[in-house]
Amino acid sequence: NKQFAVIGLGRFGRAVASTLSRQGYDVLCVDSDENRVAQVLSDNIATHARQLDSTQPAALKEAGVFEQDTVIVAIGNYVQESIITTLNVKEGGVPHVVAKASSEVHMKLLKKVGADHVVFPEHECGCALAQSLTRPGILDRFELDPDNSIVEVLVPDQFNDKSITDLQLRNSYGLNLLAVSRDGKFEINPDPSVRLQKGSAMVVIGSNQDINRLPI
Amino acid sequence: NKQFAVIGLGRFGRAVASTLSRQGYDVLCVDSDENRVAQVLSDNIATHARQLDSTQPAALKEAGVFEQDTVIVAIGNYVQESIITTLNVKEGGVPHVVAKASSEVHMKLLKKVGADHVVFPEHECGCALAQSLTRPGILDRFELDPDNSIVEVLVPDQFNDKSITDLQLRNSYGLNLLAVSRDGKFEINPDPSVRLQKGSAMVVIGSNQDINRLPI
Numbered sequence: 001n002k003q004f005a006v007i008g009l010g011r012f013g014r015a016v017a018s019t020l021s022r023q024g025y026d027v028l029c030v031d032s033d034e035n036r037v038a039q040v041l042s043d044n045i046a047t048h049a050r051q052l053d054s055t056q057p058a059a060l061k062e063a064g065v066f067e068q069d070t071v072i073v074a075i076g077n078y079v080q081e082s083i084i085t086t087l088n089v090k091e092g093g094v095p096h097v098v099a100k101a102s103s104e105v106h107m108k109l110l111k112k113v114g115a116d117h118v119v120f121p122e123h124e125c126g127c128a129l130a131q132s133l134t135r136p137g138i139l140d141r142f143e144l145d146p147d148n149s150i151v152e153v154l155v156p157d158q159f160n161d162k163s164i165t166d167l168q169l170r171n172s173y174g175l176n177l178l179a180v181s182r183d184g185k186f187e188i189n190p191d192p193s194v195r196l197q198k199g200s201a202m203v204v205i206g207s208n209q210d211i212n213r214l215p216i
Numbered sequence: 217n218k219q220f221a222v223i224g225l226g227r228f229g230r231a232v233a234s235t236l237s238r239q240g241y242d243v244l245c246v247d248s249d250e251n252r253v254a255q256v257l258s259d260n261i262a263t264h265a266r267q268l269d270s271t272q273p274a275a276l277k278e279a280g281v282f283e284q285d286t287v288i289v290a291i292g293n294y295v296q297e298s299i300i301t302t303l304n305v306k307e308g309g310v311p312h313v314v315a316k317a318s319s320e321v322h323m324k325l326l327k328k329v330g331a332d333h334v335v336f337p338e339h340e341c342g343c344a345l346a347q348s349l350t351r352p353g354i355l356d357r358f359e360l361d362p363d364n365s366i367v368e369v370l371v372p373d374q375f376n377d378k379s380i381t382d383l384q385l386r387n388s389y390g391l392n393l394l395a396v397s398r399d400g401k402f403e404i405n406p407d408p409s410v411r412l413q414k415g416s417a418m419v420v421i422g423s424n425q426d427i428n429r430l431p432i
């Protein structure tokens with residue numbers, strides 16, 4: 001029952017609209033380019049799509065954009081259009097507005113005009129990729145706070161065929177074992193007699209300092 | 217001691233290079249545009265930067281790109297240049313090549329020429345944003361497999377001031393409580409007598425089915 005509008009049907013906007021639609025939500029898609037509007041309809045990305053210039057408040061109002069709970073302003077590269085659109089949508093009364101930025105400066109401007117949340121995909125994905133490249137033994141990371149994380153790691157060679165009881169992860173590493181995988185499916189809170197297998201993954205929680213001491 | 221090269225100094229490439237440098241790694245930065253090469257040097261994003269055309273194998277070889285452990289091809293929009301560069305780098309013997317795609321088709325082509333990993337930031341971030349918008353009670357999610365996750369959620373109103381023992385999360389919801397936050401810092405494995413506070417966050421692990429039953 002939450003209603004969404006996406007303004008700007010580039011790759012980011014289309015991905016947002018498509019994911020929301022597939023989950024059963026109503027998504028109103030808007031773009032100044034009629035080809036892009038036609039494309040989302042023919043690609044079944046959305047059921048409602050309008051061509052309009054989002055820098056024009058009257059056009060947004062008339063299309064029903066101001067009635068939405070959440071509006072995503074997915075105009076990345078045209079900074080002026082993106083800022084004006086975000087201002088229009090906040091002034092039109094939309095409670096939650098997310099906007100895509102194309103630079104640090106663009107991000108600051110979006111905050112100034114009232115964006116509730118700003119995303120900068122190229123930058124965020126670049127930083128995340130770099131992090132994952134420097135710790136290849138860490139398959140995935142969930143940061144709880146600056147000092148503590150949950151990580152999924154490949155079972156280190158020296159843990160191969162050792163039982164959870166043998167390993168004494170809490171005493172040796174200060175970490176709690178949360179789950180172990182077998183063929184891609186995880187068992188939460190495995191029995192302490194279970195033996196870890198090289199090639200499978202384990203999920204542990206603890207301080208980053210302790211995680212870094214794992215022999216991965 | 218791992219050595220990296222980034223080809224293409226757009227926003228994504230710069231974010232990768234900058235994150236790697238800040239962690240103390242050597243990053244060789246390459247772009248055909250001399251302004252962008254000069255920019256990474258003056259912005260202190262990298263210590264080594266060269267102007268060259270990455271579609272020319274001889275130029276890559278001579279700059280030392282083929283000696284790197286990991287090369288990131290961060291040329292998004294010029295599909296032909298991106299494909300040729302990726303082919304050159306794999307043929308030059310680089311063990312791990314990550315490439316940025318600008319479309320599904322681009323992604324397929326990159327895999328065909330040997331990219332070890334392909335990222336599509338605009339698409340991936342768009343899908344992730346849509347997911348987070350549909351479950352605003354879920355602050356963050358770490359998917360273990362299709363059926364099980366670890367989630368960070370705001371403490372639901374009806375859990376306010378209840379102790380962990382009172383709540384019986386395992387019996388009522390089939391979930392294990394891993395951590396609770398207080399002013400943004402997490403306590404792992406909190407004492408069962410600790411009372412949950414509205415406005416703080418809790419981290420639980422369990423099946424997606426059980427997570428969806430939380431009153432958030």
Ligand SMILES: Nc1ncnc2c1ncn2[C@@H]1O[C@H](COP(=O)(O)OP(=O)(O)OP(=O)(O)O)[C@@H](O)[C@H]1O
Pocket residue numbers: 007008009010011012013030031032033036052053054055074075076077078081100338
């Ligand atoms: N005033 C406007 N009103 C409505 N739509 C607009 C307006 N200005 C630009 N757009 C649309 O916004 C869309 C996205 O813009 P642009 O391609 O610059 O963003 P992008 O961030 O590079 O896209 P991507 O998501 O592919 O990275 C385009 O389809 C464009 O037509």
Ligand SMILES: Nc1ncnc2c1ncn2[C@@H]1O[C@H](COP(=O)(O)OP(=O)(O)OP(=O)(O)O)[C@@H](O)[C@H]1O
Pocket residue numbers: 122223224225226227228229246247248249252268269270271290291292293294297316
């Ligand atoms: N043949 C080439 N050799 C070296 N660099 C190249 C070549 N072709 C393009 N580049 C560089 O790749 C960089 C990134 O290209 P482009 O701007 O298309 O990518 P992008 O994916 O849109 O960038 P962003 O990361 O900002 O989203 C540019 O700085 C460009 O100069």
